[in-house]
Amino acid sequence: MYYEEQQNDIEFERQSPLAYNNYNTFNNQQQNQTNQFENQNQYDDESLIIENPLDQTPIQVMIRVRPQFNIDSQSALKIVDNNTIYINNNENVHSFKYSRVFKPSDSQETIFKYVCEPILQHAIQGYNASFLVYGQTGTGKTHTMGLHQNNLLEEPGMIQHSLKFLFDHFNNSQLNPEDWSISLNFLQIYIEEIFDLLNPNGQKLQIREDSESNEVYVQDLITVPIKNIDQAIKLIEAGLNQRMLGPQNMNQYSSRSHTILNIYVNQRISYSEYIVSNIAFVDLAGSERIKKSNSTGIRMEEAKKINSSLSALSNVISLLGNSNQQYIPYRDSKLTRILQNCLNSQSKISIIGTIEPSEENSFETQSTLLFASRCQDIQFLPQQNLQNIFTMNSDPQEEIQNLKDQIKYYQNKIKKMSSSISSDGTKFAKQIIETLKKPFTKLGRNLKQAQKMNEQLHSQMKNKKNVQYEPLGLYQAKIPFEEMMQMISDGKEQEFLNLFEQSFEDIFQKYGQISLELEKLKEINLANQSQKAEDHQQLTSSRPNTKLATELIEYYSGFSQTLLKQLLESEQIADTNEKYLLEKIEEFNQQTQVKLKDIVKKHNIKELIQYVDTFNQTNYEKIAKSESYRVKQLVLQLKRKIEEIAQKNNDKSNTNVKDFLEKQRLINEKKFMIKQSGTPLNNSQIVVDNRSSMSVRSNSSSNNLTQQQQNQTQINSIPKGPSNLKQMMNDLNQRKKQQSISQVNENQENFSSQQDDNYSSNNINNSQSKKQSSTPIHIQRVKILNEDLIEKNPQNNFETNKLTEQNSNIAKTDKQNISEKKTVQQANQNLNKEIQFDRSSSSGSNKLDYNTSSLSPIPQEQQLNSQLKSGNFYKKIQKYSPFTDN
Numbered sequence: 001m002y003y004e005e006q007q008n009d010i011e012f013e014r015q016s017p018l019a020y021n022n023y024n025t026f027n028n029q030q031q032n033q034t035n036q037f038e039n040q041n042q043y044d045d046e047s048l049i050i051e052n053p054l055d056q057t058p059i060q061v062m063i064r065v066r067p068q069f070n071i072d073s074q075s076a077l078k079i080v081d082n083n084t085i086y087i088n089n090n091e092n093v094h095s096f097k098y099s100r101v102f103k104p105s106d107s108q109e110t111i112f113k114y115v116c117e118p119i120l121q122h123a124i125q126g127y128n129a130s131f132l133v134y135g136q137t138g139t140g141k142t143h144t145m146g147l148h149q150n151n152l153l154e155e156p157g158m159i160q161h162s163l164k165f166l167f168d169h170f171n172n173s174q175l176n177p178e179d180w181s182i183s184l185n186f187l188q189i190y191i192e193e194i195f196d197l198l199n200p201n202g203q204k205l206q207i208r209e210d211s212e213s214n215e216v217y218v219q220d221l222i223t224v225p226i227k228n229i230d231q232a233i234k235l236i237e238a239g240l241n242q243r244m245l246g247p248q249n250m251n252q253y254s255s256r257s258h259t260i261l262n263i264y265v266n267q268r269i270s271y272s273e274y275i276v277s278n279i280a281f282v283d284l285a286g287s288e289r290i291k292k293s294n295s296t297g298i299r300m301e302e303a304k305k306i307n308s309s310l311s312a313l314s315n316v317i318s319l320l321g322n323s324n325q326q327y328i329p330y331r332d333s334k335l336t337r338i339l340q341n342c343l344n345s346q347s348k349i350s351i352i353g354t355i356e357p358s359e360e361n362s363f364e365t366q367s368t369l370l371f372a373s374r375c376q377d378i379q380f381l382p383q384q385n386l387q388n389i390f391t392m393n394s395d396p397q398e399e400i401q402n403l404k405d406q407i408k409y410y411q412n413k414i415k416k417m418s419s420s421i422s423s424d425g426t427k428f429a430k431q432i433i434e435t436l437k438k439p440f441t442k443l444g445r446n447l448k449q450a451q452k453m454n455e456q457l458h459s460q461m462k463n464k465k466n467v468q469y470e471p472l473g474l475y476q477a478k479i480p481f482e483e484m485m486q487m488i489s490d491g492k493e494q495e496f497l498n499l500f501e502q503s504f505e506d507i508f509q510k511y512g513q514i515s516l517e518l519e520k521l522k523e524i525n526l527a528n529q530s531q532k533a534e535d536h537q538q539l540t541s542s543r544p545n546t547k548l549a550t551e552l553i554e555y556y557s558g559f560s561q562t563l564l565k566q567l568l569e570s571e572q573i574a575d576t577n578e579k580y581l582l583e584k585i586e587e588f589n590q591q592t593q594v595k596l597k598d599i600v601k602k603h604n605i606k607e608l609i610q611y612v613d614t615f616n617q618t619n620y621e622k623i624a625k626s627e628s629y630r631v632k633q634l635v636l637q638l639k640r641k642i643e644e645i646a647q648k649n650n651d652k653s654n655t656n657v658k659d660f661l662e663k664q665r666l667i668n669e670k671k672f673m674i675k676q677s678g679t680p681l682n683n684s685q686i687v688v689d690n691r692s693s694m695s696v697r698s699n700s701s702s703n704n705l706t707q708q709q710q711n712q713t714q715i716n717s718i719p720k721g722p723s724n725l726k727q728m729m730n731d732l733n734q735r736k737k738q739q740s741i742s743q744v745n746e747n748q749e750n751f752s753s754q755q756d757d758n759y760s761s762n763n764i765n766n767s768q769s770k771k772q773s774s775t776p777i778h779i780q781r782v783k784i785l786n787e788d789l790i791e792k793n794p795q796n797n798f799e800t801n802k803l804t805e806q807n808s809n810i811a812k813t814d815k816q817n818i819s820e821k822k823t824v825q826q827a828n829q830n831l832n833k834e835i836q837f838d839r840s841s842s843s844g845s846n847k848l849d850y851n852t853s854s855l856s857p858i859p860q861e862q863q864l865n866s867q868l869k870s871g872n873f874y875k876k877i878q879k880y881s882p883f884t885d886n
């Protein structure tokens with residue numbers, strides 16, 4: 001029964017893709033009456049939210065747009081509403097519709113609420129479910145899943161939220177703890193081989209099928225029962241350490257394998273009955289074009305396998321929705337085979353295509369959008385070619401809003417960062433101690449040796465005559481590491497710093513004492529002429545100074561390297577040039593060593609401590625803040641961009657308004673003049689009253705001359721002389737000319753005279769307005785000769801309107817002309833491309849048999865548009881497979 005309902009849903013969508021919105025709204029209305037899931041009511045305001053997954057289609061396809069990192073690049077995307085997105089792929093603008101389009105500002109929590117929660121509700125009733133993230137490398141698949149190795153708890157994604165949801169659900173349920181359990185396994189498919197991420201011995205695993213239940217399973221894959229979310233996180237963390245990552249041109253930490261985390265929910269529903277549901281979280285490897293990523297060798301092999309398995313996945317998913325399809329090619333790839341239990345029409349499948357806005361990746365973005373469309377098995381909605389209807393981001397307010405959203409997102413990130421700085425501080429202090437432990441212990445050992453040696457010398461001295469010498473005391477220094485650690489754990493940072501400084505000073509004082517003592521011994525020795533040469537030798541070489549100095553330098557460079565490494569790691573996002581980093585480390589080490597050697601030589605403990613302090617402080621601050629600094633910079637840049645856009649918009653609208661008002665004024669005057677005359681200029685005889693009056697007489701009967709000739713004659717017959725109107729017309733002509741020049745300059749447009757001619761012959765109105773506007777008109781006063789004629793004669797009215805129209809054309813800027821020409825040119829180009837494409841294509845069905853030369857520009861454009869509307873154009877785009885490297 002349920003299956004039948006689902007099939008009906010699918011059929012409905014297939015028959016009427018356009019009605020998808022209505023269907024959802026209708027569906028929501030129905031569900032509102034019988035909504036079993038009270039806790040989902042909070043999303044009722046969103047009309048297209050999945051309210052009750054049981055009544056929905058098995059596949060939900062969504063798009064998540066990542067924030068744009070490269071803000072210098074133009075955005076190729078426009079999110080129209082919760083379901084629609086436009087992409088501008090440089091040639092055309094295409095529209096796509098999905099169950100949901102998530103904006104860059106949508107949080108991880110929002111994704112969980114909309115994508116996972118309804119499906120998990122379904123899963124805990126015993127159904128299988130799968131969540132898949134698909135997209136170009138670096139667009140946020142791993143982020144969406146929450147599988148970034150060091151961020152499992154800091155930026156929880158779908159997995160962490162889902163685990164929490166499941167544990168919360170069962171802990172608060174009526175079920176006895178022994179009647180439910182959750183377990184998980186974690187695997188990766190790398191170059192078509194399966195590896196268990198929870199089993200470090202790295203054996204390749206095989207897929208098997210249970211002969212009785214026909215269930216597919218991975219042999220020897222370890223499934224671990226988990227009691228709480230902490231255990232789960234630890235397991236996932238351990239698994240992620242084994243995941244295949246590869247430095248990829250497009251993403252530094254690119255995942256080169258498909259990763260599948262299976263969560264199994266077991267529930268005992270009666271004395272003898274259990275239900276088990278399998279929820280699969282699939283982080284697909286990043287799709288990429290091999291050419292663009294410059295992959296070679298093993299990377300190329302990886303990329304090929306990734307692309308072919310993604311292709312198989314797309315096939316399987318698109319066939320699932322087809323009720324007539326008997327055979328689903330699960331065996332085409334390991335990915336589809338493993339997911340067989342969750343990828344079927346009885347399970348819930350949720351696919352998120354991840355994309356990013358920048359223009360340079362628009363090709364890949366379009367591939368993801370096409371893949372997603374194909375998966376939802378809903379025919380593409382009629383693809384409007386929106387070219388020249390709107391320009392991407394043409395609305396500055398919208399662009400500003402978009403940037404503001406981004407700022408909000410980054411400001412939240414900064415807030416989070418600053419709250420984590422103090423915990424970073426504790427982490428950092430612990431690291432310092434760990435780093436210090438070794439060199440301090442060594443220093444302690446050195447001191448012991450020095451003390452021993454000193455005692456020896458002391459006894460030697462004692463035996464010598466005339467020597468006045470008292471040893472200074474014990475030199476052994478104990479560093480209270482345990483105590484320090486405790487202080488850090490208790491958050492007593494100040495106390496720790498005091499103790500640290502004190503111990504440090506203590507050890508250096510002792511070091512100083514030894515030096516002093518040895519100096520003294522040396523003096524005595526030298527004073528004692530009887531001292532043998534070898535005694536002297538022994539004394540000098542055994543000075544612990546050198547040893548200590550070396551130790552110190554070693555310790556400091558080790559320590560500083562650790563700091564530097566952290567610093568550079570946090571800066572890596574900003575600069576990933578490895579050579580540059582190595583040089584920086586080298587330079588830094590040299591500087592530190594020189595400085596330290598210098599300090600050690602001087603035995604200046606205070607300076608040394610000071611140096612360490614400032615060094616630590618500046619570096620620590622840098623480490624802790626470099627990331628937030630980067631983000632702050634980004635926010636600043638975004639704000640500047642907003643100002644720029646607002647400024648531009650202001651300037652533009654100001655000039656637009658001024659221009660518009662001026663033009664309006666001139667046009668009105670002209671209209672007024674014509675109205676007063678009652679007869680259009682081009683169809684009347686103008687009688688000039690030399691005593692500053694001019695009469696216009698209807699001339700509809702005297703039509704021997706062509707319209708243009710008449711105009712010209714009439715205009716030429718107007719006596720030249722200064723007047724306001726003349727001035728105005730001249731001004732208008734002048735301004736139009738200037739506007740046209742600047743417009744042309746601005747757009748770098750160069751139309752050949754040939755094109756101009758062609759164009760003007762096809763556009764009489766424009767050519768006339770051009771000619772009229774470029775001819776100075778000298779009118780002093782216009783007098784109506786025959787008012788009645790105009791009122792009574794419809795022909796005259798028509799002509800008046802026509803002239804008014806022509807005159808208003810004068811005020812049309814050349815910009816419009818240019819853009820119209822552009823439309824025509826572009827349409828021509830597109831059509832030519834299409835025709836070429838079709839000629840080279842073997843498929844005859846879409847073949848266009850246009851004779852380009854016989855077509856005037858405007859009909860060509862119409863044909864192209866109708867072709868686009870009928871879907872032919874789109875079908876061709878569909879032929880492109882996102883996985884083949886063209």
Ligand SMILES: Nc1ncnc2c1ncn2[C@@H]1O[C@H](COP(=O)(O)OP(=O)(O)OP(=O)(O)O)[C@@H](O)[C@H]1O
Pocket residue numbers: 065066067104135136137138139140141142143144248251253254255256284285286287354
């Ligand atoms: N929605 C988002 N908001 C903020 N940052 C994001 C978002 N999506 C991705 N990122 C950041 O972008 C970078 C790349 O994301 P991620 O590694 O998740 O991409 P991916 O698609 O999994 O790439 P690959 O396929 O190469 O593994 C990461 O630093 C991640 O934190």
